[in-house]
Amino acid sequence: MSVAYPPLSTVEADPYESRVGAEWSAQPRQDPVVWGSAEGPLAEPQLTQYAEQGYFAATELLSLNEAAELLAEANALAAAADVTAADVIAEPNSKVVRSLFRLHRTNDRIRQLVKDPRLADVARQMLGSEVYVHQCRVNFKPAFQGKEFFWHSDFETWHVEDGMTRMRAVSLSINLTENNEFNGPLMVVRGSHEYYIQCAGQTPANHFEQSLRKQEYGVPSREALLFLVEQGEIVAPKGGPGSALFFECNTMHGSVGNLSPYPRTNLFIVYNSVDNGLVAPFGGLPPRPEFLAERELIPVTVL
Amino acid sequence: MSVAYPPLSTVEADPYESRVGAEWSAQPRQDPVVWGSAEGPLAEPQLTQYAEQGYFAATELLSLNEAAELLAEANALAAAADVTAADVIAEPNSKVVRSLFRLHRTNDRIRQLVKDPRLADVARQMLGSEVYVHQCRVNFKPAFQGKEFFWHSDFETWHVEDGMTRMRAVSLSINLTENNEFNGPLMVVRGSHEYYIQCAGQTPANHFEQSLRKQEYGVPSREALLFLVEQGEIVAPKGGPGSALFFECNTMHGSVGNLSPYPRTNLFIVYNSVDNGLVAPFGGLPPRPEFLAERELIPVTVL
Numbered sequence: 120m121s122v123a124y125p126p127l128s129t130v131e132a133d134p135y136e137s138r139v140g141a142e143w144s145a146q147p148r149q150d151p152v153v154w155g156s157a158e159g160p161l162a163e164p165q166l167t168q169y170a171e172q173g174y175f176a177a178t179e180l181l182s183l184n185e186a187a188e189l190l191a192e193a194n195a196l197a198a199a200a201d202v203t204a205a206d207v208i209a210e211p212n213s214k215v216v217r218s219l220f221r222l223h224r225t226n227d228r229i230r231q232l233v234k235d236p237r238l239a240d241v242a243r244q245m246l247g248s249e250v251y252v253h254q255c256r257v258n259f260k261p262a263f264q265g266k267e268f269f270w271h272s273d274f275e276t277w278h279v280e281d282g283m284t285r286m287r288a289v290s291l292s293i294n295l296t297e298n299n300e301f302n303g304p305l306m307v308v309r310g311s312h313e314y315y316i317q318c319a320g321q322t323p324a325n326h327f328e329q330s331l332r333k334q335e336y337g338v339p340s341r342e343a344l345l346f347l348v349e350q351g352e353i354v355a356p357k358g359g360p361g362s363a364l365f366f367e368c369n370t371m372h373g374s375v376g377n378l379s380p381y382p383r384t385n386l387f388i389v390y391n392s393v394d395n396g397l398v399a400p401f402g403g404l405p406p407r408p409e410f411l412a413e414r415e416l417i418p419v420t421v422l
Numbered sequence: 423m424s425v426a427y428p429p430l431s432t433v434e435a436d437p438y439e440s441r442v443g444a445e446w447s448a449q450p451r452q453d454p455v456v457w458g459s460a461e462g463p464l465a466e467p468q469l470t471q472y473a474e475q476g477y478f479a480a481t482e483l484l485s486l487n488e489a490a491e492l493l494a495e496a497n498a499l500a501a502a503a504d505v506t507a508a509d510v511i512a513e514p515n516s517k518v519v520r521s522l523f524r525l526h527r528t529n530d531r532i533r534q535l536v537k538d539p540r541l542a543d544v545a546r547q548m549l550g551s552e553v554y555v556h557q558c559r560v561n562f563k564p565a566f567q568g569k570e571f572f573w574h575s576d577f578e579t580w581h582v583e584d585g586m587t588r589m590r591a592v593s594l595s596i597n598l599t600e601n602n603e604f605n606g607p608l609m610v611v612r613g614s615h616e617y618y619i620q621c622a623g624q625t626p627a628n629h630f631e632q633s634l635r636k637q638e639y640g641v642p643s644r645e646a647l648l649f650l651v652e653q654g655e656i657v658a659p660k661g662g663p664g665s666a667l668f669f670e671c672n673t674m675h676g677s678v679g680n681l682s683p684y685p686r687t688n689l690f691i692v693y694n695s696v697d698n699g700l701v702a703p704f705g706g707l708p709p710r711p712e713f714l715a716e717r718e719l720i721p722v723t724v725l
Contacts, residue, residue, distance in 0.1 A: 263644050267570075267679050300603065301656050306681070341566050345683045353604050353682060375678040376570050378609070379656060380648045 133401050135278045135286075137317045143340040144317045145347075150286040152245075152312060152367055154392065159244025160237065169245065173312030173370040176356040177363045180237060181293060186360035190295040192228055193219070193257040193384055206410035215261055220410040223255040223388070223422065233388055234419045238291060241365060242390035245289050249418045253277070253288055253391040254411060257295070259384050260303050265377030267303070270344055272316060273389070274369040276337050279322060279402035281412035286312075288368040288391040295386055297359045301379035305364060308344075310351030311371035316343045322402050339371065347371055393418055436704050438581045438589075440620045446643040447620040448650075453589040455548075455615060455670055457695065462547025463540065472548065476615030476673040479659040480666045483540060484596060489663035493598040495531055496522070496560045496687055509713035518564055523713040526558040526691070526725065536691055537722045541594060544668060545693035548592050552721045556580070556591055556694040557714060560598070562687050563606050568680030570606070573647055575619060576692070577672040579640050582625060582705035584715035589615075591671040591694040598689055600662045604682035608667060611647075613654030614674035619646045625705050642674065650674055696721055 134149040152170040161169070169175040181189075197216040200207045206220040222229040233239065233252050242250045259265070273290060277283040298304040316339045339347075356364050366372065368389070377383055396416040400406050406414065437452040455473040464472070472478040484492075500519040503510045509523040525532040536542065536555050545553045562568070576593060580586040601607040619642045626639070642650075659667050669675065671692070680686055699719040703709050709717065 263647070267681060269681060300658065301609065303678070306604065341683070344566065348683050355603065373681055375606070375681055378570060378572060378676050378678055380644070380651050 135315055135401065137275050137279050138321050138336060138402060141319050143319050143343045145314045145343060146317065148286060148313050148315055148369065154245070154287055155247025157244050157247050159240050161241060161244055166244065169365065172309050174307050174356070174364055174366040176358070177365060178358055179361055180363040181361035183361055186295050189228065189386060190360065190384055192226070193295060193386070196226070196257070197259060205408060210264065210266060215264065216259055218256045218258050220256045222257065223252045229255065230422055234422055238388065239390065239419050242289050242291070245365070246287055246390065246392040248392045248394050249420065250390040251393055251413065251416050251418050252422070253283070253389040253413055255389070256387050257384065258387055260377045260382065262377060262380045262382045265303050265383060267376040268374050270339055270371055270373035271337060272339070272369050272371050275316065275318060277368065277412065279337065280400050280404070280407050282397040282400040282406060283391065283395060284398055285395045286367070286369050287395040288389055290366050290368060291363055291388045291390065293363040293386040294358055294360055295384040296382055298357050298383055298385070299381065300357065302381040302383040303374045303377040304355045304357050304383070305372055305374050306353050306355045307366055308347045308351050308371040309354055311347040312367040312369045314347060315369065322404060344371070438618055438704065440578050440582050441623050441625050441639060441705060444622050446622050446646045448617045448646060449620065451589060451616050451618055451672060457548070457590055458550025460547050460550050462543050464544060464547055469547065472668065475612050477610050477659070477667055477669040479661070480668060481661055482664055483666040484664040486662070486664055489598050492531065492689060493663065493687060495529070496598060496689070499529070499560070500562060508711060513567065513569055518567065519562055521559045521561050523559045525560060526555045532558065533725055537725055541691065542693065542722050545592050545594070548668070549590055549693065549695040551695045551697050552723065553693040554696055554716065554719050554721050555725070556586070556692040556716055558692070559690050560687065561690055563680045563685065565683045565685045566681060568606050568686060570679040571677050573642055573674055573676035574640060575642070575672050575674050578619065578621060580671065580715065582640065583703050583707070583710050585700040585703040585709060586694065586698065587701055588698045589670070589672050590698040591692055593669050593671060594666055594691045594693065595669070596666040596689040597661055597663050598687040599685055601660050601686055601688070602684060603660065605684040605686040606677045606680040607658045607660050607686070608675055608677050609656050609658045610669055611650045611654050611674040612657055614650040615670040615672045617650060618672065625707060647674070
């Protein structure tokens with residue numbers, strides 16, 4: 120499942136160009152999904168499943184106790200958060216906190232957690248190298264009012280807006296509350312990581328200030344989504360507190376709103392390979408702020 | 423399961439007052455759920471289930487063929503619809519048709535269908551009398567863009583805004599497309615029909631023109647919803663084309679948006695007892711238009 124890849128310098132043009140024209144396209148992925156053949160916590164069938172599906176559901180990655188402690192910490196941070204701060208994102212038209220960023224740098228408990236071998240060793244095994252944290256946030260989808268998030272590939276944004284060269288990152292979403300059928304669980308399109316969807320349109324400057332609240336650019340076309348769903352299918356892995364989902368950086372995902380009385384609170388950690396550190400954004404605009412895309416490459420071992 | 427009820431004249435005040443103050447309240451329902459003990463298509467355990475849960479899932483109520491024909495008809499009507507007409511409701515900020523109304527009066531196929539004993543006899547059995555159609559519509563929840571609809575009791579609106587006196591009506595939602603986990607299926611709160619939720623706030627005149635697109639009044643409080651969910655639970659019955667859900671007029675229900683590539687199209691028929699015809703709206707404002715609330719009481723037998 121490990122595939123040799125051409126060094127970027129031999130590729131004539133950016134293989135992951137996006138937002139450069141009026142048309143969408145679907146290109147085969149240019150990178151392996153599992154890099155190398157490192158030892159790690161996952162058994163071969165689990166790794167194969169991840170490589171084929173673009174995600175891996177890790178039930179009970181953390182204990183219920185650990186999840187409860189993290190939830191209490193996250194809620195305390197949200198309650199104390201300054202909703203006017205750049206790295207605190209509130210719901211559209213309200214002051215309800217939607218995301219708190221960069222917790223791997225600002226919070227001791229979470230800094231320890233991202234180094235935890237139960238998490239980081241899986242990332243190392245998938246990415247075939249030492250890893251660092253590209254982004255770390257808590258996502259709150261509050262009861263009765265959590266908003267939907269339309270389908271997107273994180274890699275598309277990270278490539279165009281942050282300068283991530285290769286598909287050599289993996290996201291980890293850890294349930295701090297139960298993620299069930301009714302509170303807007305993450306939906307992923309199985310197998311979608313195998314296609315790079317070039318989005319239509321161009322990115323305006325400072326797009327990120329709006330995109331965290333409401334997406335307008337880097338949005339895949341409906342035709343592209345239909346194409347992906349026809350190749351695979353939509354799945355919404357669910358689970359109790361402490362269960363988690365690893366998903367490949369190019370896996371198409373989204374989530375509906377939360378009309379239920381059950382808050383959905385997840386800790387989201389993006390591991391990137393230390394061999395895939397950010398360069399200048401491929402979209403040509405200045406890079407986004409570091410709370411969205413860590414530019415200081417600190418391996419988690421020394422974090 | 424049939425319960426004697428006091429004639430309205432013996433009740434000192436409107437038992438289903440709503441939108442009269444700043445507070446919400448939950449009152450026990452004053453009416454039976456199953457009226458009388460008429461013979462009908464449902465077996466005793468099915469009727470008991472309906473009485474206890476507030477809904478009854480009728481799988482394969484119509485054949486796949488019938489559902490396909492109705493879907494084709496609905497899509498043709500939507501394509502030809504004038505989105506500026508009063509009885510055509512479009513999505514907020516777009517011209518995508520969300521609802522077509524009064525099809526039991528304007529469309530031959532649907533006029534025949536509402537009289538069909540597979541449908542009407544169930545309604546007669548539940549309501550213990552001859553029935554007429556209070557409202558009939560096709561609800562479109564288009565792929566990728568169908569909007570959420572927040573929790574509500576239809577009876578609350580029909581009582582306050584239309585003048586429906588008693589809880590003696592039943593809604594029937596027939597799937598014309600599959601209703602699955604991802605296209606915003608109807609969610610109901612099991613057992614919620616047993617409580618009347620008085621909503622806070624007052625109704626402005628011509629509220630209906632906005633409420634079909636975006637709800638602001640007659641919205642249950644979060645505390646009320648928590649109370650109901652604690653008594654029962656949220657369920658989202660799913661099923662293929664032709665499957666259907668009968669749900670009691672006071673059952674709390676809602677649905678999330680549709681981010682999937684699967685359109686969700688349902689035919690919605692409200693049967694009311696001929697002994698429960700509309701009077702002046704209990705909220706004191708002029709009645710809503712007839713496409714929303716039929717005031718001409720025509721038993722389905724002679725429709």
